[in-house]
Amino acid sequence: MLLLLAAAACFAGFMDAIAGGGGLVTLPTLLLAGFSPVEALGTNKLQGMFGTASAAYSYAKGGHVDVRKQLSSGLLAGLASIAGAFVATLLPADLLRAMLPILLIAVALYFAFKPNLGDIDRTQRLTPFVFGLTAVPLLGFYDGAFGPGTGSFFMLAFVSLAGQGLLKATAHTKFLNFASNVGGFIAFAFIGVVSWKIGLVMGFAQIIGARIGATFAMKKGAKLIKPLLILVCLALAVRLMMDPTNPLTRYIGL
Template sequence: MFEVGFDILLLLMAAGFAAGFIDAVAGGGGLITVPVLLLAGANPITALATNKIQGLFGAATAALSYARGGHVNLREQAGSALIAGIASVAGALLVSVLPTDWIRLILPVLLIGIAVFFATKKGLDDSDRARRVSPFVFAATIVPLCGAYDGLLGPGAGSFYMLGFVSLAGYGILRATAHTKLLNFASNAGALLAFAFVATPWWAVGLAMGVAQIAGARAGAGMAQKQGARLIKPLLVLTSVVLALRLLWDML
């Protein structure tokens, strides 16, 4: 039934739980799950596609948890979520056409910049601030850009969503995280739809990891809502730096 043995499946589910927890708080869960999937014998495309399956469950769980906590209105953000999903489909389908090498080169620099921003910017807490762009402009520009990137490559998409919500939409850290999880869910769904046609995901493994993701995401979102920026900021900085270092290591 499963594409791997029972012992490997347990390892993958443990990775799914840990990734769900981290992803619900600050993003970057793929840092855990993709390498473990590769170690389990999946080829790179299968690993990325399977990662989208299990990540979909974690992002959905986190988004619902934040919505129940009153930090994101799912109906009001449905349009943005749809835009993110469509853009992600386009990005995933264009992965073999667009030159992605230059993006991979500058991505570590961008992630380090995001880490520095959240580590050094004064006054970043859970309080909202004045927005710099209207919701319409944000939905028409930042959302499709991040969504397309999530489908095209993926690593750090949550960090880019967070940066946009905090620096341009004026959201506090907790509210930005809540909205990021909703758009992460939408772009994960779009990318998975595209991968279903161009890749061979491990569906059974992905669903099993998804169950573990649900548990991890519930725990992570619950803790994030209790701790707020005190937990989210340092974990976001850490995951951005670790992801940048991982990408540099892969290139070298």
Template sequence: MADIALHLLLLLFLAAFLAGFIDSIAGGGGMITIPAMLLAGIPPLETLGTNKLQSLFGSGSATIAYARAGHVRLSEQLPMAAAATIGSVFGALLATVVPGDVLKIFMPFLLVAIAIYFGLKPNIGDLDKHRRMSVFLFTVTIVPLVGFYDGVFGPGTGSFFMLAFVTLAGFGVLKATAHTKLLNFGSNLGGFVVFILYGVVLWKVGLTMGVGQFLGAQVGSRVAMRNGARIIKPLLVVTSIALAIRLMADPAHPIRVWLGW
């Protein structure tokens, strides 16, 4: 595509800052950056590839902030991050084989279910609970599965990681958020490598938005660490519902096509 105008780059930078802020707390930054790039005239495939690049800055920035505050130990979580990366690589490679329409059909309902779970379950806080799955089993099953989903489709990945950490690993909300960002970084990296090989990454746009993502994630992660579950839970609920609405608003969504809306 032709070189993007300066004012569009500035708007994309601001969109990335907002996305980085929200994503570092509750996930869902892609529902801001992907529509923003499409509105700027960037083709869909280049949008997906470039989105992975700029998302690396946001998830990496949030991971650094949480690690510095002691909420995640990077050395202990590297196997999980590697599993997320591998899952995402296979997801991106097999994106044309996996029935994407099936994912699109169920995604809004799954996101609403996550919102209801976090919104109505009163005992979810910042304290760790009983672990229902061993670290090894969690690493070799749940993590690559969600990473695979991120490579195939993407929206809601952070919400799925959060739900898994809270319900299966027994993490408190803040700890789950911190660890989710590291795994998001891994899954973003896997998809990014595949998109580089296909040559669909717009480096100027991605790096500009990456700076916005980095700064937004630094601010957002500090807000999350200061307020804990008080802000993470409601923002996670709102973000999940907003993402579900965003997916259903697409005229090409299979349910809308089937109903003739």
């Protein structure tokens, strides 16, 4: 089981470094491994920190993101994630389990039908100041409260609202996603719902996958990851809905 979790983390790190959505792989895998929803969220934050840090370092080294200019946004994302993580501990466990397949299907459909995105910057719909006060803390809160898809949502927000090209948006996403992972991890560690052994093993695997993914993205872009992300989301959603313990499965009578 540990080897399977490490393999899932490596693949998630690779995918997340390119197009986001790594949590769509690791969180359902942790749930399927028998972790409670809250413990899965906490452990997911621990292992996810390694992958996002590795990817962010690679992009910064490649000159695709200025970390100093993103420090204030990173702080807001981290603080919002802490708040979201504490909210997550108050939500009913069945609610989180029921929401996940729906979210997976929604993200898969969105990626399937969204228009192609290029690497050329576009017109900004929000100024950097407004973007930092709205989209950044909102997605940071979501990352702490739930998590899966945060990287993808950050990337799309940078493209559609901040007007960044795909590669630049992905690079900035990794830094903010790292900040929100740190915030969420601090909250979950304080509560004591982190599996350290599993999280650290998966974190090491995340580093490997993220470095490969970031290098791949800077050289070739993210076109090949789109169909892969869609297939993974749908496959995991189907698998979770087939789980007889999932409240959504009981509700729809599968």
